[in-house]
Amino acid sequence: MNVLLIGSGGREHALAWRLAASPLLTKLYAAPGNPGIAREAELVGLDVDDHDAVRRFCLDHGIDLVVVGPEAPLVAGLADDLRQVGIRVFGPSKAAAQLEGSKGFTKDLCARFGIPTGAYRRFSALEPAKAYVREQGAPIVIKADGLAAGKGVTVAMTLEDALEALDACFDGSFGSAGAEVVVEEFLTGEEASFFCLCDGITALPFGTAQDHKRVGDGDTGPNTGGMGAYSPAPVMTPEIVERTMREIVEPTMRGMAELGHPFQGVLFVGLMIGEEGPKLIEYNVRFGDPECQVLMMRLKEDLLVLLNAAVDGQLAHTSARWREETALTVVMAARGYPASPEKGSVIRGVDAAGRDDVEIFHAGTALRDGALVANGGRVLNVTAMGASAGMAQTLAYEAVARIDWPEGFYRRDIGWRAVEREKA
Numbered sequence: 001m002n003v004l005l006i007g008s009g010g011r012e013h014a015l016a017w018r019l020a021a022s023p024l025l026t027k028l029y030a031a032p033g034n035p036g037i038a039r040e041a042e043l044v045g046l047d048v049d050d051h052d053a054v055r056r057f058c059l060d061h062g063i064d065l066v067v068v069g070p071e072a073p074l075v076a077g078l079a080d081d082l083r084q085v086g087i088r089v090f091g092p093s094k095a096a097a098q099l100e101g102s103k104g105f106t107k108d109l110c111a112r113f114g115i116p117t118g119a120y121r122r123f124s125a126l127e128p129a130k131a132y133v134r135e136q137g138a139p140i141v142i143k144a145d146g147l148a149a150g151k152g153v154t155v156a157m158t159l160e161d162a163l164e165a166l167d168a169c170f171d172g173s174f175g176s177a178g179a180e181v182v183v184e185e186f187l188t189g190e191e192a193s194f195f196c197l198c199d200g201i202t203a204l205p206f207g208t209a210q211d212h213k214r215v216g217d218g219d220t221g222p223n224t225g226g227m228g229a230y231s232p233a234p235v236m237t238p239e240i241v242e243r244t245m246r247e248i249v250e251p252t253m254r255g256m257a258e259l260g261h262p263f264q265g266v267l268f269v270g271l272m273i274g275e276e277g278p279k280l281i282e283y284n285v286r287f288g289d290p291e292c293q294v295l296m297m298r299l300k301e302d303l304l305v306l307l308n309a310a311v312d313g314q315l316a317h318t319s320a321r322w323r324e325e326t327a328l329t330v331v332m333a334a335r336g337y338p339a340s341p342e343k344g345s346v347i348r349g350v351d352a353a354g355r356d357d358v359e360i361f362h363a364g365t366a367l368r369d370g371a372l373v374a375n376g377g378r379v380l381n382v383t384a385m386g387a388s389a390g391m392a393q394t395l396a397y398e399a400v401a402r403i404d405w406p407e408g409f410y411r412r413d414i415g416w417r418a419v420e421r422e423k424a
Contacts, residue, residue, distance in 0.1 A: 002064050003304070005031070005069065015292065032046065055081060058087045064088060065304075074094070076094070079094070091285070096261040096285070098261075103145050117280040118186070133183060140186050143282075145177065193209045193211060193233070194241070199313045200257070209294055212227045229414075232326070233418075290329045306318060326386055328384055330414050331378050332408045333378050334376065335407050341376065347404070353399040360382055363376065389422055
């Protein structure tokens with residue numbers, strides 16, 4: 001099979017790494033890719049926002065499957081435009097991608113189909129939103145309705161923070177994504193990520209993980225796209241997985257089908273596990289980043305076989321098997337992230353950091369005059385497998401120490417919840 005992978009981050013490097021191992025693969029292309037992905041695929045200089053150009057490439061190169069990594073092309077309708085000319089795509093339609101593209105759409109879906117989530121209100125003007133927040137008090141959650149590159153959500157612990165977050169949304173800080181705002185109840189408990197492969201009818205459970213959104217040790221500082229993750233998530237017990245499927249995933253699949261938007265692709269379920277059980281925080285319509293990296297390390301199946309089953313409506317006849325070990329990834333980020341990451345600094349020692357049980361996934365790198373340089377906020381994902389969370393953590397940080405990049409930084413406590421559980 002000839003496969004085109006869309007994307008350029010650590011998630012896409014992990015997907016490329018797994019796809020390249022499939023006996024079914026004839027040729028793997030990636031657009032635009034990165035220097036790490038270039039080891040697994042041929043990079044092509046496609047503008048993925050130009051859907052006509054992507055279609056022409058697929059038709060000219062006999063592409064049998066397109067795998068869309070990031071959310072923006074899905075929300076923009078790339079999958080629809082490719083399917084119109086008979087190109088097979090792993091990823092939801094534009095209408096189904098509203099599950100991530102519009103926070104309000106998802107909350108309304110939950111209300112209509114009885115899916116447990118926090119109470120909420122939608123606002124399209126600043127002053128009514130502020131009045132509601134003053135009435136509710138803090139803590140409270142402020143979300144820009146649309147896509148904001150992972151930066152449109154504020155968990156406001158004070159009324160002042162909540163009002164400032166509303167100002168940021170409505171003054172254009174997040175562009176059109178902030179034209180409408182969802183104000184949500186603050187949920188308490190332990191967060192977890194749950195994934196399903198979906199074919200429009202069947203949802204196949206596809207692993208659990210926990211990530212670390214805050215930039216600093218001890219879960220301090222501003223939210224980021226994720227500073228690290230590990231899999232499996234101990235809080236996702238068999239009972240919680242069963243309840244998540246029955247109370248959240250299955251009614252969502254039925255609801256989307258009833259609305260005329262059957263969901264096909266990967267459904268990323270962001271959960272809060274509290275005293276009442278799992279509640280939905282948000283949906284994403286693609287693999288998490290950096291959760292994908294730890295899932296790909298643990299997956300025992302041929303990824304390409306599973307993606308084909310999702311596209312062809314055959315997930316009811318498939319299964320996913322996982323290694324029992326723990327996978328853990330540490331994000332190495334550029335100085336200044338998440339506000340203003342510094343680009344261009346040279347990174348050395350990446351090849352030497354790898355081992356049989358360690359993979360270095362490139363997230364925001366480039367080659368300049370033959371040298372590997374930082375080209376984004378989150379730059380490397382140092383990912384290790386271990387017999388326990390503690391072992392995986394040790395191996396990952398040993399690999400981080402072998403990388404020579406003074407201008408980078410990272411959290412030093414990734415996996416702390418799982419490690420504490422092991423000590424208890």
